[in-house]
Amino acid sequence: MTALPSRRAALAGALSLAVLPMAARATPETMRAAIAELAAGRVPRDGRVRIDIQPLVDNGNTVPMRVWVEGPADIRAIHVFNERNPQPHVLSLAFGPAAAEPSLATRIRLADTQTVVALAEAEDGTLWRASVEVIVTIAACVEGLV
Amino acid sequence: MARPLVSAPARVARGESFEVKALIAHPMETGYRPGENGTMLARDIVRRLVCRFAGDLVFDMTLSPAIAANPYVAFRVRAMRAGALELEWTGDNGFAAAHRVEIAVG
Amino acid sequence: MKRLGAFVLAAACAGAAPAQTVDGPRRSGFADMGPALQAIQKDDLANPAMLSVALGETLWAERAGAAAKSCADCHGDAASMRGVATRYPAVDPRTGAVATLDARIAGCRTEYQQVPPPPPESPARLALLAFVSRQSRGLPISPAAGPGMDEAAAAGERLWRTRFGQLDLACAECHDARAGAKLAGITIPQAHPTGYPLYRSEWQAVGSLERRIRNCMTGIRAEPFAFGAREHTALETWLMRRASGMEWEAPAVRP
Numbered sequence: 001m002t003a004l005p006s007r008r009a010a011l012a013g014a015l016s017l018a019v020l021p022m023a024a025r026a027t028p029e030t031m032r033a034a035i036a037e038l039a040a041g042r043v044p045r046d047g048r049v050r051i052d053i054q055p056l057v058d059n060g061n062t063v064p065m066r067v068w069v070e071g072p073a074d075i076r077a078i079h080v081f082n083e084r085n086p087q088p089h090v091l092s093l094a095f096g097p098a099a100a101e102p103s104l105a106t107r108i109r110l111a112d113t114q115t116v117v118a119l120a121e122a123e124d125g126t127l128w129r130a131s132v133e134v135i136v137t138i139a140a141c142v143e144g145l146v
Numbered sequence: 147m148a149r150p151l152v153s154a155p156a157r158v159a160r161g162e163s164f165e166v167k168a169l170i171a172h173p174m175e176t177g178y179r180p181g182e183n184g185t186m187l188a189r190d191i192v193r194r195l196v197c198r199f200a201g202d203l204v205f206d207m208t209l210s211p212a213i214a215a216n217p218y219v220a221f222r223v224r225a226m227r228a229g230a231l232e233l234e235w236t237g238d239n240g241f242a243a244a245h246r247v248e249i250a251v252g
Numbered sequence: 253m254k255r256l257g258a259f260v261l262a263a264a265c266a267g268a269a270p271a272q273t274v275d276g277p278r279r280s281g282f283a284d285m286g287p288a289l290q291a292i293q294k295d296d297l298a299n300p301a302m303l304s305v306a307l308g309e310t311l312w313a314e315r316a317g318a319a320a321k322s323c324a325d326c327h328g329d330a331a332s333m334r335g336v337a338t339r340y341p342a343v344d345p346r347t348g349a350v351a352t353l354d355a356r357i358a359g360c361r362t363e364y365q366q367v368p369p370p371p372p373e374s375p376a377r378l379a380l381l382a383f384v385s386r387q388s389r390g391l392p393i394s395p396a397a398g399p400g401m402d403e404a405a406a407a408g409e410r411l412w413r414t415r416f417g418q419l420d421l422a423c424a425e426c427h428d429a430r431a432g433a434k435l436a437g438i439t440i441p442q443a444h445p446t447g448y449p450l451y452r453s454e455w456q457a458v459g460s461l462e463r464r465i466r467n468c469m470t471g472i473r474a475e476p477f478a479f480g481a482r483e484h485t486a487l488e489t490w491l492m493r494r495a496s497g498m499e500w501e502a503p504a505v506r507p
Contacts, residue, residue, distance in 0.1 A: 054288045058438075058507035059453035062214045062300075064288045082212060086178045089210040096203025100163030100222035104205070107214040107292075109176070137437040151306060153297045167297040171307075173456065215456035216300040 026088040031081050031117065034088040038079055038119065044129035049078065049120040051132045060110040060136040067093075068103030069120045069128065075102035077121040084114035110136050150245045152233060157250040158225040166197070167220045168233055170243060176211035192217055192237035199249070200229025209237075225251045273428045274442050278498055281441040281506055289453070293505040301382060301451040301503030304375070304458040308383025311376060317367030323380075326364065333387040335394075338500050341404065341489045342396035350404040352485055354381050354460060372479035378458050382449050385502035393446065393500055395492045408490025411483055417474025438507070444495040445488065447504020458503065461488060 026034075035044070052066040069075045080090035095102050102120065110116070113135045120128040150170040158164045170192070177189025191211055197204040204223050223231065228251040235243045282290060292298050312323045312330065327333065340353035346363060357380050358369035370376035395401070412423045426435070427443035434440070448461040455463075462484045466476035477483040 054286055056286065058286050058289055061456055062289070062292070062453040062505075062507075064292065066220075085212050086176070087210065087212070090212040091210060092208040094203075094206040096198075096205060098199040098202035098204040098223055098226075100224040103221065104207070105218075105220040107218050109212050109214050149306065151297065151302060167295075169298065169300065169303060171300075171303040216303060216451075218298055218300070220298070 026083055026085055028083050028115075031083045031088040031115075034081055035117065035119065039127055042125065042127050044119055044127035046129055048128040049118045049130045051080075051116060051118045051130055053116060053132055053134050055133070055135060057110060057134055057136045060112070063108050063110050063134070063136075064105065065108050065116070066103065066105040067118050068101065073101075074123045075120050076123055078102060078104070079119045079121070080108075081117045081119070082108075082110065082114060083117075084112040085109065086111065090116070110134055112136055150233065150235070150243055152231075152245045152247065154223075154231055154247055154249060157252070160225060160227070160251050163222045163224050164249070165220060165222050166231065167218070168195075168245070169216060169218045170235055171216055172235075172237070172241070174209075174211065174213055174215040174217065178211070190238045190241075192235050192241060194234075194236045195219065196234045197221070197223075198230075198232045199223045199225070200227050225249065227251055273424065273494060274431055278444065278495065279431075279442055280444055280446045280498060280501065282447070282501060282504065284439040284441045285505075285507060289505050289507060293447075293501070299451065299503065299505055301449070301458050301505065304379045304382040304449070304451075305386050305503060307375065307379035308381070308386075311380055312383055317361070317365035319364065319366045321365050323360075323365075330383070330387050333384045335388055335391060337385040337388040337502060338391050338393050339396040341401075341485055341492065343398040343400060348399075350398075350400050350485055350489060352462075352488055353384065354462075355480065355485070357381060357384065373460060373463055375458075378449050378460065381460065382458060382503045385449060385500075388500045389502060391500050392497050393492055393495050395489070395496055401489065404486050404489040405493050406490075407483075408486035408488070411487050412490055416469060417472035419472040419474075421472045423468070443491070444498055445491045446495060446498050447501040447506065449502065450504040450506055452506045454507065461491075 048071045049067065049069045053063060057063050067078050067080060069078065076095055078093045081088050082090050090108055091106065093104055115131050115133055117129065117131045122128065150168055152166065152168045154166045155164050172192050173190065174192065175187050175190040177186065179187050181187040189211060192209050195207040195209065195217070205221065209217065228249060231247050231249050233245045235241070282293065296302050309330070315322045337353055340356065341350050343349070344351040344356055344359060346359060351359065354377070358377070361367055361369040415422045423443065426440050431440050431442040445461050449458050451458050462479055465484065465487060469476040
């Protein structure tokens, strides 16, 4: 747990730096870079972490997502990234002793059809990785501020 | 307006886990959206949500603009002893909200 | 189009039978959503519109204005509002004119609480509307009868069939003739008002039927009707008759 505050600080720092101009968006490369920064040299292994998002989304503004990790109770954090929103971070979660399980359901925004990646960090530093492809349908009528 | 809606059982058997759902009103303005006259609306989001139970950390969550407006979370807490379930939201422009509810365990 | 005769006849029956304009059974927009959003609507602990209802509950009990009265002081608790939202628009006895529920609440605030009503589409205004609307959830839409109601419904139906805007579309073109078909990947709903006010993902907020209609009009490149315009009252009267008997869902969630 002692490594946690610095990791959160790094993420907060990354978030504040990631103020991209309006035309710019995250790309698969930006997401890879954000993941690499978190990984700090570790190679994530596929498995254990699960992401539940509907494959076809009505509207990208409110997308329910649940992340959880299977296997032994050794998970200290989950981080979620995206590939096509204006910036690559979605959320970071550090778990404490009162958590019943390493899982959380929330609602996220997805700006486009894209891949969402979740990384789970075990106590021994191992990173586990999973990804899902999500198709986002855009609403038909264009609205002003009415 | 920032009063959260939080659900949790009033009583849980010792050692069992219980589900908590929490919803709070907040626009989660991304900072990437143009307002009137095309000027960008400044980022204004909830940045952090910390949940504790009976003094122990459940989770410490860092939010980004990719979290939908009116942030919603659902999660499970392990009840080893009675205590207060506490949630604290903090964010841009001095945003702060908290919720506390006693859970009986036995 | 081919059911023209059938619904003119139905509309003549003073709102007792639903004005059938769509082909086949009537279907709420709820059925056109994906299961994830349906789950959010069905769970009061996850439905963001319940935040608005919670604010409405607070405002209901709050004493306001020169008269220092709360809604509760006259109306009692929330249960007294059961069956109200499913009747509106209805004749407002104070004015004798057909009014939407939103206008009725605003009128009450002005006359009995002696305080200006919150601005249209403001959080407080929507909260009161959401709180009152919520009390009728599960009940069938039962439009009120009364002097002026038939005229309002007929005016609403005329608007429904009038082509507007640069895209020269009438509501009926999409929502009667092409309901169930796709428009840019989205299923065109029959456009029943069963869930208003509702939380729309697109808005990331709760909004009224008037807001949604204004959005549609902007979408077809027409000048939207102003909030509170009598065109909205007429359309809403028509839409509630068209949806008569359908289950009230407010506050709903939509994409």
